[in-house]
Amino acid sequence: MQERIPVTEKEVNEDLLKPVFTTPIWWWVAVAVMATGVAAAAGAAGFMFVNGTGVEGINRPVMWEFLIVNFVFWVGISHAGIMLSAILRLTQAEWRRPATRAAEVMTIFSLGTAALHPMMHVGRAWRIYFEFPYDFGRGIFPNIRSPFVWDPSAIFTYLTSTVLFVYVAMLPDLAIARDRSTGWRHTMYYVLAMNWRGTPRQWHLQTVAGILLSSIILPIFASVHSIVSWDFGMAIAVEGWHSTVFAPYFVIGAVWSGVAGVITLLALMRWLFSAQKYIRPEHFDGLGRLLSVVGIGWFYFTMMEICFSLYSLEPSEIAFRHLQLMEWPFNMLFVLFVTTGFFIPVALFMKKSVRRNVAAMFWISIFVNIGMWLERYMIIIPGLMRKTGLPFSWGSHSPSPIELIIVTGSFFAVALGLLVFSKFFPLIPLSDAKEGEVLRAEIQVGKVRVPAIVRE
Amino acid sequence: MITPRIPHKWGMVVDIDRCTGCQACVIACQAENNIPINTEDRYIQRRAIEWIRIERYWEGVEEAVKTGDPSLVKARFIPVLCQHCENAPCEPVCPVYATYHNNEGMNVQVYNRCIGTRYCANNCPYQVRFFNFFQPVWPESLYNQLNPHVTVRTRGIMEKCTFCIQRLRKVERKEVKEQKRISDAEFDSASGMYGPACVRACPTDTLVFGDLNDPNGRVAKMAKDERGYQMFDRLGTEPNVIYLKKVDLHASESAHE
Numbered sequence: 001m002q003e004r005i006p007v008t009e010k011e012v013n014e015d016l017l018k019p020v021f022t023t024p025i026w027w028w029v030a031v032a033v034m035a036t037g038v039a040a041a042a043g044a045a046g047f048m049f050v051n052g053t054g055v056e057g058i059n060r061p062v063m064w065e066f067l068i069v070n071f072v073f074w075v076g077i078s079h080a081g082i083m084l085s086a087i088l089r090l091t092q093a094e095w096r097r098p099a100t101r102a103a104e105v106m107t108i109f110s111l112g113t114a115a116l117h118p119m120m121h122v123g124r125a126w127r128i129y130f131e132f133p134y135d136f137g138r139g140i141f142p143n144i145r146s147p148f149v150w151d152p153s154a155i156f157t158y159l160t161s162t163v164l165f166v167y168v169a170m171l172p173d174l175a176i177a178r179d180r181s182t183g184w185r186h187t188m189y190y191v192l193a194m195n196w197r198g199t200p201r202q203w204h205l206q207t208v209a210g211i212l213l214s215s216i217i218l219p220i221f222a223s224v225h226s227i228v229s230w231d232f233g234m235a236i237a238v239e240g241w242h243s244t245v246f247a248p249y250f251v252i253g254a255v256w257s258g259v260a261g262v263i264t265l266l267a268l269m270r271w272l273f274s275a276q277k278y279i280r281p282e283h284f285d286g287l288g289r290l291l292s293v294v295g296i297g298w299f300y301f302t303m304m305e306i307c308f309s310l311y312s313l314e315p316s317e318i319a320f321r322h323l324q325l326m327e328w329p330f331n332m333l334f335v336l337f338v339t340t341g342f343f344i345p346v347a348l349f350m351k352k353s354v355r356r357n358v359a360a361m362f363w364i365s366i367f368v369n370i371g372m373w374l375e376r377y378m379i380i381i382p383g384l385m386r387k388t389g390l391p392f393s394w395g396s397h398s399p400s401p402i403e404l405i406i407v408t409g410s411f412f413a414v415a416l417g418l419l420v421f422s423k424f425f426p427l428i429p430l431s432d433a434k435e436g437e438v439l440r441a442e443i444q445v446g447k448v449r450v451p452a453i454v455r456e
Numbered sequence: 457m458i459t460p461r462i463p464h465k466w467g468m469v470v471d472i473d474r475c476t477g478c479q480a481c482v483i484a485c486q487a488e489n490n491i492p493i494n495t496e497d498r499y500i501q502r503r504a505i506e507w508i509r510i511e512r513y514w515e516g517v518e519e520a521v522k523t524g525d526p527s528l529v530k531a532r533f534i535p536v537l538c539q540h541c542e543n544a545p546c547e548p549v550c551p552v553y554a555t556y557h558n559n560e561g562m563n564v565q566v567y568n569r570c571i572g573t574r575y576c577a578n579n580c581p582y583q584v585r586f587f588n589f590f591q592p593v594w595p596e597s598l599y600n601q602l603n604p605h606v607t608v609r610t611r612g613i614m615e616k617c618t619f620c621i622q623r624l625r626k627v628e629r630k631e632v633k634e635q636k637r638i639s640d641a642e643f644d645s646a647s648g649m650y651g652p653a654c655v656r657a658c659p660t661d662t663l664v665f666g667d668l669n670d671p672n673g674r675v676a677k678m679a680k681d682e683r684g685y686q687m688f689d690r691l692g693t694e695p696n697v698i699y700l701k702k703v704d705l706h707a708s709e710s711a712h713e
Contacts, residue, residue, distance in 0.1 A: 052611040053572065054589025059502035061583060063574035123572015123587065123612025130552040130571050140553055140569070148551035148573055236545050236691055237581040388581040389688055390536065392511035395502055 005277050012278075012433050013176055016426045019273045020177060026272070027419065034416035041409020044402045045120050053123050055402045061395030062384045066403040067121040068231075070410055072376045073257070074114035075155070075228050076250070077369075077414075080258030081107025081162055082221040085169075086214035095286035097436045098278045101429045102269060103262045104166045109417035110261075111159050113410050118151065120406065147231045154220070154227040161217050168209045171196045172431040188424075225254040232379065240320045240383030245308065249301040256291065256298045257372035260345075260365040263287050265418070267362035269427055278428050281356035288355035295346045295368075302342075302375070319394075320386040330382055333374055341371020461628065462637050465561035466619055467668040467696040468655070469678040470535055473703050474662040477533035481508050484657030488620060490606045492592035505586040507617040508537035508654050532702070535662065537654070538563060538584045538617035539687060539695030546576035546585060554614070561668070561696050562619055570613040577614060581688050585616045619665070620652035640666035640673040668696065 007015070048055050058065050084103040088096035119128050131152060133142050142149045175196035178189035196202060229250035232241035263284065270279040306325075309317050324330050345368045348354045355361065385395050421427070442449040485491065485507045494504035513532040520528040540563045546555050547563065554570035557563055577585040591611040594602070602608060605622035609615050627638050627650045643651035643665040645658050655665040666675030678684070683700040686693075 052588075052590040054503070054611075058574075058587075058589065060504075060577075060586070061502070063577045063587065118573075121573075123574070123614075124570070127571045130569065142551050143548070143553045145548040146551040146575070147549065148575055231575075234549065235575075235579045237579045384578065387578075387583060388691070390511060390583060392513060393583040 007277055007433075007437060009434055009437075012430055012437070013180070015275070015277060016428050016430050016433065017177060017180060019422055020424065020426055021181070023423065027423065031416065031419055034412045034419060037409050037412030038416055041406045041413065044405040044409070048120065048402055048406075049125055053121070055400060057398050057400040057403060059395055059397065061387050061393060062381060062397040064121070064380060064384065065397070066377075066399055066407050067117045069373070069376045069380050070407045071114050071117035071121075072228055072250075072380070073369075073373050074110045074117070074410065074414070075225060076254035076257045076372060076376075077261045078107040078111040078114065078158070078162075078258065079221070079225060079251070079254035080262045081165075082217055083255050083259060084262060085165060086217045086221065089210070089214045090218075093286070094436065094439070095283050097432045098275070098428045099262055099266055099283060099287070100432060101166065101169065102265050102427050103258075104162055104169075105418060105421050105427065106261060106265055106414070107162045107258075108159065108166065109414045109421070111155060111162070112417070113413050115152075115155050115159070117410070118148070147227065147234050150227045151231065154224045158220050158224045161213065161220060165210075165213050165217065168206060168213060169429060169432070170425060171206055172198065172203075173426055173429060176430055177426070222251060225250045232383075237388050238383045239309070239314070239317045239386065239388060240324065240379060243305060243309070245301060245305050249298075249305060252294060252298045252301060253372060253375060256294045257369050259287060259291055259294065260368035260372075263291075263361050263365035264369070267358050267365070270358060273422075273427070275428060278433055281358065284358055284361045285352070285355045288349045288361060291368075292346055292349035295342060295349070299338075299342045299346070302338075316386065316388050319391075320383060323386050324378060324382040330378065334378060337371050337374035337378055339371075340367040341375060345371075462631050463559070463669060464624075464628075465668040465696070466540070466624065467561065467666065467675050467679065467698065468537075468619070468652075469664045469675050469681075469684070469698050469700060471662050471664070471678075471700040472532075472534060473683075473700060474660040475510070475533045475535060476660055476662075477510050477512060477531065478659065479510055480657045480659060481535060481654035481663060482506055482510065484653040485617075487601075488603055488606070488653035489618070490602050490608050492594060493598075503587075503589050505588075505615070507584070507586070507615075508535055509584075510534070511536050530704075534699075535654075536582055536584060536687075537697065538619075539582050539693065539697045540617075540619065542694035542696065543692060545579045545581065545691070545693060549575045549579050551575070560624075562621070563616075564618065564621070565614060565616055567607055567609055567613050567615070572612040572614065574614070581691055581693065585614050588613055588615065623650050623652060626650060637667070637670060640664075640670065640675055644674075 056065055056067070081104040084096050085100045089100070119125055122128060131142055131149060133149075144150075171193060174189050174193035175198065178186060178193045178196075181189055226247035229246035232238070233243060233246040235241045266279050266283065266287075269275055306321065310321060325334055345364050348360065348364055354364075381397055385397060387394070418427075440451075442451055486493075489507060491505050491507065494506065498504045511534045513534070515530040515532050516528040520526055540561060542557075542561065544555075544557065544563045547557060550556075551573060552569050552571055554566050555563060555576055556566070572587065574587055577583075577587060588609050588611045592609060603622075627642070631638050638650070642648040643655060645651065645656050645661060645663070648656070651665045652663075655663045664675055664678060666673045668676050668679065670676055678700070679698045681700055683703070684698045685701060686695045687697070687699060689695075
């Protein structure tokens with residue numbers, strides 16, 4: 001760990017609270033741009049509500065479209081939160097420290113954005129409450145056999161637990177911010193910090209809560225994207241979807257795209273918040289090593305899924321795969337998808353010099369997510385275009401500007417959420433950074449330097 | 457006193473051998489069920505609503521090209537309507553119970569409950585569920601011809617073949633009054649009064665409607681025909697629409713292998 005720059009607690013406080021207490025020009029510019037994008041998407045969604053869902057490119061066989069592709073994409077991105085915070089926390093991976101909060105906050109915003117998509121996508125959005133298990137005097141409970149009832153349950157469970165997780169982990173930082181702020185900000189932090197004073201009992205409770213929440217959140221890790229995959233796996237009429245491999249395939253794909261999203265975010269934080277002292281090449285190295293394993297596992301599932309379906313030699317399955325792999329424009333998109341989603345990233349992650357190069361990691365992580373967006377597109381849209389049996393009713397598809405605006409706007413919405421969050425709360429956890437420093441501290445014993453604290 | 461209802465299991469037999477592809481059923485359904493007019497661009501956008509449609513397939517095109525004999529090309533027609541599956545894939549996926557199975561063997565759609573997730577349409581192997589992408593409109597002069605017995609649907613909901621349930625309700629009222637099962641002849645396109653619009657309009661008797669529970673009924677007998685099959689029976693959806701396959705005397709032996 002030669003590149004580690006020792007920092008004092010005072011430095012940690014000043015460096016990491018700087019983005020919270022000072023507002024550079026670029027922040028206002030970025031917020032203005034993002035807000036414009038979100039407003040455009042909101043306008044497009046409003047246009048859709050007023051005129052009907054027909055303003056999307058949907059047609060008879062292709063009833064689900066970009067909004068659902070994007071929904072799956074954002075739910076996938078949100079999986080990084082659990083991966084980094086819960087799994088790496090429980091496995092005591094030290095390098096996770098500066099990345100945890102960013103990953104969790106990205107989870108919150110991407111999951112919130114994802115949850116908006118099905119609500120926009122339904123034909124009568126003003127009746128979306130029919131899906132929730134609350135009576136409203138209708139006398140009809142939702143159909144719990146439907147994956148569309150499992151979806152909101154999984155997503156809202158995940159959203160709630162992540163918000164709790166972020167909040168519990170942020171309590172000490174809120175207290176520091178409380179002690180260093182004045183005016184309405186002080187009042188806000190005062191209320192949010194819930195009388196945190198840093199007493200041993202409070203630290204003990206906070207640590208226990210963190211460990212408990214990480215273990216409780218783990219089943220959600222397996223369940224959320226599995227349930228999203230069952231939206232497709234349960235559909236017997238669509239050959240390309242009706243597959244038992246979908247649950248693990250989607251979960252590992254979610255980790256692949258989510259952790260790549262965290263790399264993008266960390267690189268941006270390193271540049272924008274000048275956090276070079278805290279987000280170091282070793283973190284990109286660790287994430288890159290994690291991702292090379294995940295990426296290879298994910299690619300195995302991708303190939304297995306294609307092999308299994310071709311093995312059955314069913315005419316409708318062959319027709320779907322022919323469209324997906326051989327016909328324009330999907331053949332081009334498939335090549336783009338495996339290149340950006342697998343071959344470029346995994347090949348480059350193998351090299352240590354690439355893993356430690358922040359700019360390279362930034363661009364590779366963007367490539368991964370281009371590939372992963374295309375992956376969902378390649379499953380959902382060609383699948384619907386070649387549904388079971390009746391070739392007379394096979395379809396085609398072209399997206400409409402409205403949904404392209406909404407899809408683009410969703411990226412702006414997540415970015416806007418993160419920007420605003422970074423203005424009120426530190427995106428790199430102060431207490432975690434300090435804990436990392438303490439754990440790394442070394443003392444001189446005779447002629448050797450040994451770790452000051454031994455972890456069991 | 458409550459008069460007991462006669463338990464029905466409505467079904468249809470489609471004799472493909474008789475179908476000429478005239479589309480009279482499509483038009484009859486359109487008029488009966490308040491389906492908006494399908495304009496050309498609706499078809500181009502693939503958003504046309506046809507509760508019953510005639511699928512047209514060309515057979516023998518490759519042979520005709522090879523031999524240069526156009527008489528080898530055969531047009532094949534399959535009327536496809538909601539199969540009213542006993543084990544319908546569309547039902548379990550609806551989060552709001554907008555589609556369910558009633559006790560007469562029919563798969564029914566509740567427009568008020570539908571929120572338009574379009575999941576049922578994705579999960580229908582027969583592709584017979586239709587979505588109202590926009591608010592349906594008719595030319596001003598046609599508003600007075602809308603059938604008062606059928607709901608005019610709004611935008612954002614699914615709709616599909618109901619076996620003309622409004623006509624079947626009339627049948628059931630008559631049965632309760634007379635306390636006897638109505639014979640399948642009443643649904644006949646030639647003599648009957650009550651059959652679904654498509655059946656009544658079919659000039660070749662391709663579509664035959666009736667009660668599968670009535671052992672002496674025409675439909676129950678025809679359903680046992682050796683030509684009978686259910687579409688996509690490998691999926692296990694157990695449709696209540698039974699197809700009778702085409703008898704093609706001119707087809708070569710190899711075509712049926």
